[in-house]
Amino acid sequence: MAAPDFYNPPISAYPSPLTGYEGKAPLGDEKNDDGKSLxxxxxxxxxxxxxFVDPLDRGRRGGFDVHIYYFQANPQQLEYARALHERIRRDLVPELRIYRFWDRPIGPHPVAMFEVNLFTPAQFGAFVPWLAIWRGPLSALVHPNTTEGGGAADPVGEIATERRNHSQRAMWLGERVPLDFTIFDKMAINAAAAVASGNPAGFSGDSEKAAAVDAIGQT
Known part of the structure; x- marks a missing residue:
């Protein structure tokens, strides 16, 4: 029997979207006045x-990160990305949290980028449509931050959740940029070794993990 995919659980592992709606009367097929919508x-x-609904993070990290990518060797993209970064700082802050303008790849991100955090559905609803218009030639990764990971008691589970949030649960504006997920794999190996040694909490304070997490999401 094949080993389970650590990062992508089978469909049977997902909670049903209809949990709590059992026993409701069937929905009808009646149309609205437009003759199309239900x-x-x-x-x-x-x-x-x-x-934000559970398990999205409603704390200091925020429910969603937005990574906006540009090819650092492309002068036109570099110029546009710098202008977009400045526009966000001038027009959409202090409501949003925005980080430094990276001029090189960092963490799992294969090209240069900058990051914006979203803390409420209102911020998400305002910024993502705005970015759909103003991203220009750039691509953007929109991924959730969730709290269902194992924390210090289960660092391997925490890393699996982080990887899943950057992959399976991710949304893209523009062309998808392939991320380097080996950083998560290395973190998981180190975390598993810490668990095997009987000190899972020790990994949470490990400088390697701290640096890696800082590169994944700059919080």
Whole structure:
């Protein structure tokens, strides 16, 4: 029997989107006045409009990171990326958190980039559509930050969650930029060794992990 994929669980491992809706009456096929869209039953406003749903991080890291990539050897992309970075700082801060303008690849990111953090659905709803128009020739990775990882007690699970958030759960604006996931694999190997030694919490303070996490998400 093949070993399970550590980073991509089988479909049976996903919670059902209909958990909590069991036993509801079937939905109808009635159309709205446009003759195309489906008519839904009246309902209260979803709390997802006001706060990120679990397990998205509602703390200091924020629910989503946006990495905006440019080819550092391309003068036109470099100029545009610098202008976009400045525009975001002038127009969309202090609501958003934005980091330094990298001039080289870092962590799993194979080309230069800069990062923006989103803390609320309102910020997400404002920034992502804005970026869809203003990203120009650049690509952007939008990935969640979640809190369902194992933390200090299960560093391997924590790294698996981080990798999954950067891959399976990722969204892209523009062309997809292949990330270098070997950084997660190396972290997982080191974390597994720490667990085997009986000191899983020791890995959380390890300088190598701290540097790697800083390169993955600059929080």
């Amino acid at each position: 008519k839904n039953e009246p309902a209260a406003r979803s709390p997802a409009y006001d706060a």
